[in-house]
C-alpha cells in the first residue's frame with residue numbers, strides 16, 4: 001500500500017488538538033514555565049504507557065510529545081497531565097531559552113517580553129495559522145538562531161540595558177528597548193492575523209525575502225551549563241529525539257537522585273536537569289549515559305534528526321528512525337559540528353522544521369537529497385533506500401583537504417549533484 005499524503009503542511013500536534021499520524025494521535029506539551037518536576041515527568045511517562053503506545057519524544061523546538069494515542073485516550077491523558085499539576089502552554093508558540101532567568105550569560109531575560117507579546121495578541125490566536133511562531137532570544141548559553149520564526153527578537157549588548165532587534169519574516173531588523181520590541185512584534189502579529197490563518201510573516205509587505213541558507217547548525221545544549229545561583233544545568237540528548245516512556249521515567253529518577261531541581265525539555269531534542277551541584281552533575285551524566293542518552297557534544301547522534309518514519313507513520317516512505325543509528329555511525333567523520341542531517345520519511349519534515357545541511361527525504365521513487373534546505377524543497381531525483389547507508393559511508397570516506405570542515409567538503413564535491421548521478425558519485429568520492 002502506498003503511503004498516504006502527510007497531513008496538511010502547517011498542522012502541528014498541539015495540546016488541545018492532537019494530530020493523527022500513522023501510529024495514532026500525537027499530543028504535544030510545552031510546560032508553561034518550561035519545567036517539569038520528577039513526579040510530573042514520570043507521571044506523564046506512566047500515562048503514555050497506558051494511554052498511548054509508550055513512545056515519547058522531545059522535539060527540535062523543545063516540546064514533549066506522547067505518541068500512539070487513540071481518540072478515546074486523548075482526554076484522559078490531558079486530565080492526567082493537568083492532575084499532575086502541569087500547566088500546558090496554550091495559545092501561540094512563543095519560544096524562549098529554557099534557561100531564561102537562570103542563565104548568567106544571557107543579555108536580557110526574555111520572559112517579560114513574552115508576557116507582553118502574549119497579552120498584546122490575546123484574542124487574536126484563532127486568526128493565526130498553527131505554525132506562526134515568535135522566538136525571543138535573550139542571548140544566553142542556548143542559542144535559538146537555528147529556529148524558524150515569523151517574528152524574531154534577539155538581545156544585543158547595549159551601553160546600559162540590552163538592546164533588542166526585531167525581524168519579521170525576511171524583513172529588515174529594527175532596534176529598540178524591550179517595550180518597543182514587544183510593541184513592534186505585537187504590531188506585526190496583528191497585521192499577520194488580518195491576513196488569515198494561512199498567512200506567514202513572509203506574506204507581509206517587505207518581509208518576503210527569506211532564504212533557506214543555514215550557517216553553522218545550532219549546537220544542542222549538551223553537558224554542563226553554569227547557572228546564576230551557582231548550581232549547574234546538565235543537558236542530555238534523546239537519541240533521535242525519542243525513547244520509550246520507561247526511559248523518561250528513568251531519567252526523572254536519575255535527576256532526582258542526583259539532587260536536581262527540575263527537568264526541562266529543551267531545543268534540539270534535549271532535556272536539561274537544573275539545580276545540580278558538581279557531584280550531582282557527574283552522577284546524572286553517568287546515569288544518562290548508562291541509559292543510552294547523548295551526553296557528549298561530539299556524539300554523532302546529536303547532529304542527526306529523524307522522524308518516526310515507517311511503519312509508525314502512514315505517510316512514511318522509509319524507516320527513518322530505524323536507519324538513523326546507522327546513518328549517524330557512517331557519517332560520523334563528517335559530523336564535526338558544521339553539518340546537520342535530517343532523515344525525513346516524507347516531505348513534511350516533522351522532525352526538524354528548519355533547514356539542515358543534508359536532508360534525506362522519502363519520496364515515491366526512493367530517497368531524495370536536499371542540500372542546505374528543508375524537506376519540503378525535495379524534488380528528486382531519488383535513490384533506492386536500500387543503498388542509503390552504503391552511499392553515505394562512501395561520502396564520509398571522501399578524502400578531505402587539510403582543515404576542511406564537513407560542510408566545506410559537502411559543498412566542494414557538490415553532494416546534491418552527485419546524489420543525482422550515481423556513477424559519478426561512486427567515481428568522484430572514491431578517488
Ligand code: SF4
Nearest residue numbers: 307313345346349350
Ligand atoms: S515527516 Fe515523517 S513523521 Fe512527519 S508526516 Fe512525514 S513520514 Fe510522517
